C-alpha cells in the first residue's frame with residue numbers, strides 16, 4: 381500500500397501543524413483496502429470478497445445487511461432476544477458473543493464455522509448491494525437497517541479513530557468531508573442505502589430505519605419477528621424484547637458491547653457502545669456541512685422519496 385506524508389489542509393484547525401499520512405491510490409488519511417471500487421477496512425482483502433461471492437447460502441439464512449454504524453449490533457441483539465423469548469435454545473449467550481453467534485461474513489476466513497451453525501443462520505454483512513452474498517436460486521432473507529447520514533458520520537468517525545487498525549486521528553471536519561464524498565469505510569452511504577432500497581433483484585428485504593427502532597421499539601421488534609418467521613409475538617413480548625435490547629442493557633453486557641475487542645481499540649477514544657441516540661450530529665456538524673449533507677440526501681433520494689428523521693424538528 382502506497383503511503384505519503386502531507387500537511388493537513390483546510391478545516392483541520394486542531395491538526396494544521398500535524399503531518400497526516402495518506403494511504404493507497406485514493407490517498408485517504410486512514411488505512412484501508414480499496415477493492416473493485418469500494419473501500420473496506422484494511423483487514424478485508426480480495427480473497428475475503430471472493431469467498432463471500434462463493435458463499436453457500438441457505439433458504440433459512442437471514443443476512444443483517446448495513447452500511448457500518450447503522451444499527452447492525454442492535455438488530456443482532458433483538459434477534460438473539462427474540463430467540464430467547466421463544467425459548468428456541470438457538471443463539472444463546474452461552475454460545476458466544478453477538479459476533480460469534482451471528483458472524484460477519486466478509487470478515488470470516490473459515491466459512492466452515494458458519495456452515496457448522498445449526499438452525500437459522502443470521503449473518504452480518506456490510507457489503508454493498510452489488511457485492512452482498514446473493515444467489516437467485518436461494519430465497520434467503522435480508523434485513524437492511526439505515527440511519528440518518530449525519531449520525532452515521534459521527535458514529536463512523538469515532539469508529540475510525542477508535543479501532544487502532546485504521547491509524548486515524550483526523551478531526552471531524554476532515555472526516556465529514558470524506559463521508560460526503562463517499563471516501564470512508566463502505567464507500568458512499570447514499571449509494572449503499574439507495575441500492576438496497578431500490579432492490580433491483582427483488583430480494584426478500586425488510587428495510588428498517590434506526591430512528592424508527594428508537595421511536596417504536598416494540599413495533600420494529602414485531603416486524604423483525606414476523607419477517608424471520610418466528611412464532612407469534614404478543615405486544616407484551618415485543619415490549620419485553622425491546623427493553624432487553626436497549627442501549628443501556630447492551631452497554632453493560634460483555635457479550636453485546638464489543639468489549640472483546642478492547643485490546644485493539646485506542647483507549648482514549650469513545651467505546652463501541654458510545655451514545656446510541658438520534659441527533660448527536662448537532663454537536664459536531666457546522667451549519668455549512670449540515671446543509672451539504674441535506675443537499676446530497678435531497679438529490680440522491682428525491683426519486684425514491686426516502687426520508688430520515690435526524691432528531692431536529694422540520
Ligand code: PPS
Nearest residue numbers: 448449450451452453454535626627653654655656
Ligand atoms: S458496526 O460496527 O457497523 O457493527 O456498528 P453498528 O452496530 O451498526 O452501529 C453502532 C451504533 O449503534 C449504536 N447502538 C445502539 N443504539 C441504540 N440502541 C441500541 N440498543 C444500540 N446498540 C448499538 C451504537 O452505540 C453506535 O452508535 P453511536 O452513535 O456511535 O453510539
